[in-house]
Amino acid sequence: MSRSLNFKPSNDRATKITLTFACWTTAILFFLPIAWIIATALKPKNTVLDIPPKVLFVPTLQNLIDALSFSNTLSYFINSIIYSSIAVLLAILVSFLAAYSFSRFKPAGTDFLMFLLLSTRFVPAAAFVIPFFQLFNILKLKDSFLGLIIFYTMFSIPFSVWILKGFIDGVSTKFDETGLVYGAKRPHIMFKLVLPQVRSGLVAAFVFNIIFVWNEFLFNFQLGGLKTYGIPVGLFTSITKGGQVDWSFVASIGTLYVLPLALVIYFFQRYLLVGLTFGTVRGEV
Amino acid sequence: MVSQTSAKFEESLKERPKKRPDKNRKLSWLLLAPVLAFFALLNVLPTLWMLGLSFYDYTLTSYKAPTFTGLTNYSDFVKNEQLSASVSRTFIFLILAVIAQTLLGILIGVFFWKNDKMPGRRLALTLFFTPMVVTPIATALFWKLMLDPTFGVVNYMLTSLGFSRTDFLTSSTLAFPTLIVVDTWMWTPFMALMTLAALGSVPKAELEAAAIDRLPIWRQITSVIWPHAKFILMLGILLRSIDAFKTMDLTYIMTNGGPGDTTELIALSLYRFAFKSFKLGYSSAVSVFLLFIAIALTAIYLYILNAKKKAEQTE
Numbered sequence: 254m255s256r257s258l259n260f261k262p263s264n265d266r267a268t269k270i271t272l273t274f275a276c277w278t279t280a281i282l283f284f285l286p287i288a289w290i291i292a293t294a295l296k297p298k299n300t301v302l303d304i305p306p307k308v309l310f311v312p313t314l315q316n317l318i319d320a321l322s323f324s325n326t327l328s329y330f331i332n333s334i335i336y337s338s339i340a341v342l343l344a345i346l347v348s349f350l351a352a353y354s355f356s357r358f359k360p361a362g363t364d365f366l367m368f369l370l371l372s373t374r375f376v377p378a379a380a381f382v383i384p385f386f387q388l389f390n391i392l393k394l395k396d397s398f399l400g401l402i403i404f405y406t407m408f409s410i411p412f413s414v415w416i417l418k419g420f421i422d423g424v425s426t427k428f429d430e431t432g433l434v435y436g437a438k439r440p441h442i443m444f445k446l447v448l449p450q451v452r453s454g455l456v457a458a459f460v461f462n463i464i465f466v467w468n469e470f471l472f473n474f475q476l477g478g479l480k481t482y483g484i485p486v487g488l489f490t491s492i493t494k495g496g497q498v499d500w501s502f503v504a505s506i507g508t509l510y511v512l513p514l515a516l517v518i519y520f521f522q523r524y525l526l527v528g529l530t531f532g533t534v535r536g537e538v
Numbered sequence: 539m540v541s542q543t544s545a546k547f548e549e550s551l552k553e554r555p556k557k558r559p560d561k562n563r564k565l566s567w568l569l570l571a572p573v574l575a576f577f578a579l580l581n582v583l584p585t586l587w588m589l590g591l592s593f594y595d596y597t598l599t600s601y602k603a604p605t606f607t608g609l610t611n612y613s614d615f616v617k618n619e620q621l622s623a624s625v626s627r628t629f630i631f632l633i634l635a636v637i638a639q640t641l642l643g644i645l646i647g648v649f650f651w652k653n654d655k656m657p658g659r660r661l662a663l664t665l666f667f668t669p670m671v672v673t674p675i676a677t678a679l680f681w682k683l684m685l686d687p688t689f690g691v692v693n694y695m696l697t698s699l700g701f702s703r704t705d706f707l708t709s710s711t712l713a714f715p716t717l718i719v720v721d722t723w724m725w726t727p728f729m730a731l732m733t734l735a736a737l738g739s740v741p742k743a744e745l746e747a748a749a750i751d752r753l754p755i756w757r758q759i760t761s762v763i764w765p766h767a768k769f770i771l772m773l774g775i776l777l778r779s780i781d782a783f784k785t786m787d788l789t790y791i792m793t794n795g796g797p798g799d800t801t802e803l804i805a806l807s808l809y810r811f812a813f814k815s816f817k818l819g820y821s822s823a824v825s826v827f828l829l830f831i832a833i834a835l836t837a838i839y840l841y842i843l844n845a846k847k848k849a850e851q852t853e
Contacts, residue, residue: 259755261652269656276653276656277656277658279646280665281665283665284665286669287680289680289691305694306694350570350572351572353569368836368840370577372832372836373581375780375832375835376829377786377805378784379806379809380828383588384822385584403580406576410573439565467673469673485673488673488675488676503683510673510676511668511676518668522663522664530777533839534732534770
């Protein structure tokens, strides 16, 4: 081992094997709590609280089926899907228009507006709950899909504008200019020339806003109601179901909630960085 | 003569974008209109509302009409020892958690970086990254299940190793560190992700050269890695700090601020003021305070981001 330490990706066989072992161990350790929840959901109900915990068992889907057929569970999932997909698509559409304007025309105050948009993501959500609560009461938007969609559209706009502006900045203005010279109308330039080139920005914005909205709890809890509660509220109330905590039930809902997320991370891994930095840092992993 | 032509040239440069000034200006605002409308309705309006409320004595549950009290809410807030304790507790939480996540994240990030072609890397990264996209509500529930004093798996392992059964979440000494551990579990992957991105921002040729020259490891870090990697790492640390400062869902479910107020962080106090005691004026004042902190943090964040851009342009 006379080799000196460095930050180059390693080529040495022994180092590689050690590192592979270390990386996999870390990954599994970090995933263990989630794996435990999934295992709990798959265990027969009467063995969940066994001490010592059963590591080997015959998996059953009964808990998952029970959880899905329990009163509101299915509607939580459907509600989440409805309001998150509509709100995110709407947000991406209006954000694309704004990002195009910011990128190409740089209207006065562009930097300031971008700053304000980003700052909305940095405020503790609880700070805004009261004004929203009252505003929604006055506008009679509480427990309505319209209200939640309006709210989550705003919620998704900052990230979408930031990420799409970054991507549009990367498209040369020559496209726009050439289009104009040939007499193309602005909508044609925007949607036929520029939009196809920022496709990965659109995908990243869509995937991560869906995750953020899918995960948002506080406003769904306060502005929604029995008609419009989503999955996080479902998770939150799962623990209070009945008198005693039904861990099979909690774990089942948790499993149904977490599996789509894990799949998204697997398939959209290269967008993770841009997603978690609100579109401010780009790069691939 | 030279200066004259260059002055003319500059003038012509200035004129160029004004070719069709009216049309483009109108269009630029037209395109912005929907976003601005959303922003006005759902950000500006609530903020002004909140600012207004913060000057009133307004409790939802009392029959008293809201009365204008000027800065009383703010001075009450400054004088409230419980609140200032929860602000400083939040900062302690933030500092300890972010330090732990950063150190661990850098270590793990470097491992994955050095092993860029390992078998099943994508799957391993998926397993590793999943904790950070799980909503804190779910995280809190999962850990509550595992930490349960009678049938939780953590206590089972402790007792089988000969330790005594511990109720982590109701112990006044252990609840706070437990929250830090759970937060670190959630967010170490994020700092590892930022480490990967930061190392990716170092030009490959410089890494090669440093390795060939057999620079001592600390010299590689200070003169090759750090000048490039510092921006993304600092952005990561700042983002984590902002998020840690906002921590609410996790404490709400896991400990609800208890035992006593040992895990009461500021965002949770705020929520309680608004929805348990319905002191709308007072909690608005606290919100305004948090809003200013958020704006300051955003400014720092963008400052680093601009420094990064400048450094990339001069390269």
